Amino acid sequence: MVSAACYIARAAGVRPAMPVFKALRLCPDAVVLKPNMAKYAAEARRIRAFMERLTPLVQPLSIDEAVLGLSGTAALHRAPPVAVLARFALDV
Incomplete structure (x- = not known):
């Protein structure tokens, strides 16, 4: 699956979550x-x-989402929570 696509590939129709074989069909020079x-x-x-240091209420959704x-x-x-999240973003 495509996880990220540059602007050139996107202009050719490549989108995240697209199967790689379809992406390569649309953009054969893709790396x-x-x-x-x-x-x-x-x-x-x-x-x-x-995340778990911030709160015990962490609900994982996938490898990169919670x-x-x-x-x-x-x-x-x-x-306040907004400041806590700002610090979290800087830590990550």
Whole structure:
């Protein structure tokens, strides 16, 4: 599956989540990089650990997505949820 496409590939009709064989049909000169799933999984675990330090209410959706419940964490972090998320983004 295509995970990211540059502007040139997008202009040719390539979109994220498209099968690679279809993307190559649309954009035969595209450069396809082999994924490193072990590296992605390790990074996902590292980022998930950051999330779990923010709140125990972490609902993973996929390797790179999660929903965080930050209600009631202002006292714990001595900051409103928006500031906590801003710090989280900088840490990541």
